[in-house]
Amino acid sequence: MLKWALPLGLAGAAALLPAIAAPAAERAVPIPPPAQDVTGGKNQQVAVLAGGCFWGMEAVFQSVKGVHSVTSGYAGGTRSTANYSKVSTERTGHAEVVRIVYDPRKVSYGTLLRVYFSIAHDPTQLNRQGPDTGPSYRSAIFPQDDAQRRVATAYIAQLGRTKAWAKPIVTRIESGTFYPAESSHQDFFWRNPTHPYIVRWDKPKVAAFRNAFPQLAN
Template sequence: MTTLRPTRLAALALGATLLAGCGAAQAERAVPIPAAARDVAPAPGLQTAVLAGGCFWGVEAVFQQVRGVRDVTAGYAGGTAATANYRDVSSETTRHAEAVRIRYDPRVVSYATLLRVFFSVAHDPTQVNRQTPDVGTSYRSAIFAQTPEQRAVASAYIAQLGAAHVFPRPIATRVESGGFYPAEAEHQDFFRRNPSHPYIVRWDKPKVAAFRAGFPRLAS
């Protein structure tokens, strides 16, 4: 059984209460944002992106819906291998962020397009060290650039969106460096394996629905 940290336990309790009261998940929508002015040049073979946007269950679920994405792995980025496990990361002392590793075909979907989904619907990039009910540095918004070109494109897009004032608050997302370590098996493909889980129903199903409604041409 998954051992959940206190913030997520509280979210589960809230979700269960809300579901009991209304029988439906809260509606969400994709934030309309412009495409990035810069992009990573396509290269042969599959490419990798690592993004952190709060609980990895929902972020994984959104990117699993994107056409051209071949696989998504939930994990921990930004800390060391020695503490890359749910128990230690839950202490909020390891500097990891819950993140996803996305392997994608650049002939089908580009890096900048993945970033557009990330900022528009996968999470709220204006929240600092949290995502909705989950609080802590491990829930921060971060892009772990895998190449200098990714770093340049991500930094330029953050600046572009900030200048366009598409969000009501400043963007908190930081471009970071660090390794990625896959999470425990129980966290992989969590959305698909646990469709009735209260946290999934309350927070993540609306996110996936918002992606499919907001980006129908990208949906697989």
Template sequence: MTRYLLPLAAAGALAAAILTSPFAHAERAVPIPAPAHDVQPNMKPNVAVLAGGCFWGMEAVFERVKGVTSVTAGYAGGTAATATYDQVSSETTGHAEAIRVAYDPRVVSYGTLLRVYFSVAHDPTSLNRQGPDSGTSYRSAIFPQNGAQRAVAASYIAQLRQAKAFSRPIVTKIETGGFYPAEGYHQHFFDKNPNHPYIVAWDKPKVAAFKAAFPTLAK
């Protein structure tokens, strides 16, 4: 995580390292079915908390989904006392980098958000790693906000496994825990730093893949 804050003088070297990394590749959406079960539109809260690697890219994708009213980058799974960038970077807090997605259920459902999450927002078959980032803070995890969300998430994971939607096993966990917003400089990082080498290498392709795969969902 500390690579995010390298001085500008190192940006060129970082860009070269990322772009030539053996993990670097063009993002693409995995075609998966819609969930067979979904949360009723009148069920509150209309908030989803999802973890799937660096929160910059996750935030950027979901900010572009119709019906999403706000996205906050943060930490989930640990305690309030350890919900800071430096502490989470130590991989000892139990936190995962996560996003809190507020949405209008009249426009987009919880199940649809999960479809985007599994298909293109991250790789649900990668254990404690996403792209060039490794560690438990980059794990794939869903933090349901009520019993209905928990039931839908569990049902959808089972559905995708039965359909063999992915060539490798899904490792996504369903967890409990609070959500704590990250520091201000992490919020809307994609839009504020469009030329950052990490954004260019990993997150712009992901956003493009979302728009290509889900044109009717994109703002």
């Protein structure tokens, strides 16, 4: 989000999601599913992904079947700098991320990565997304175990071979502890449906997800 953006008043949430013609930058890129995936497991799993402003990322993944919860936060830096004012300086090493808790029996890690690359963000933008610039808006995956790291690394290579984007993928595989963001950033999309940033950038993104992946939308 733009650094000056402030929350507006509360309003209805899902009822205010009309069909919106997505801008070119907010349309799903047709890509294949990953050739490898994380298999097995009955307990809830966690994925941590960075792809620009966490408001839109959170809303997209909250719309995916099998996702139990999504929390906006920071990863890549230290606990002492994991707050919005310090991350906004672009000197903390943190990226804005979302922590996704999901049921692997209903949605796989690979499927979440497909949504991530196809519509949740543009993996070819280096240290920025749309109007937002700086390393806190970088494209990065924070694997939670070796299996996730293996699948994410293989999928980046696979997508690079598809030439689905005119520019190369710049997504990084990183390590770092997740720290939740301030309460004002949680569920921001749903609590602030008339916020100019949400209307311009994130409603088209959620609409594009629903149009491109109706079988995944809740």
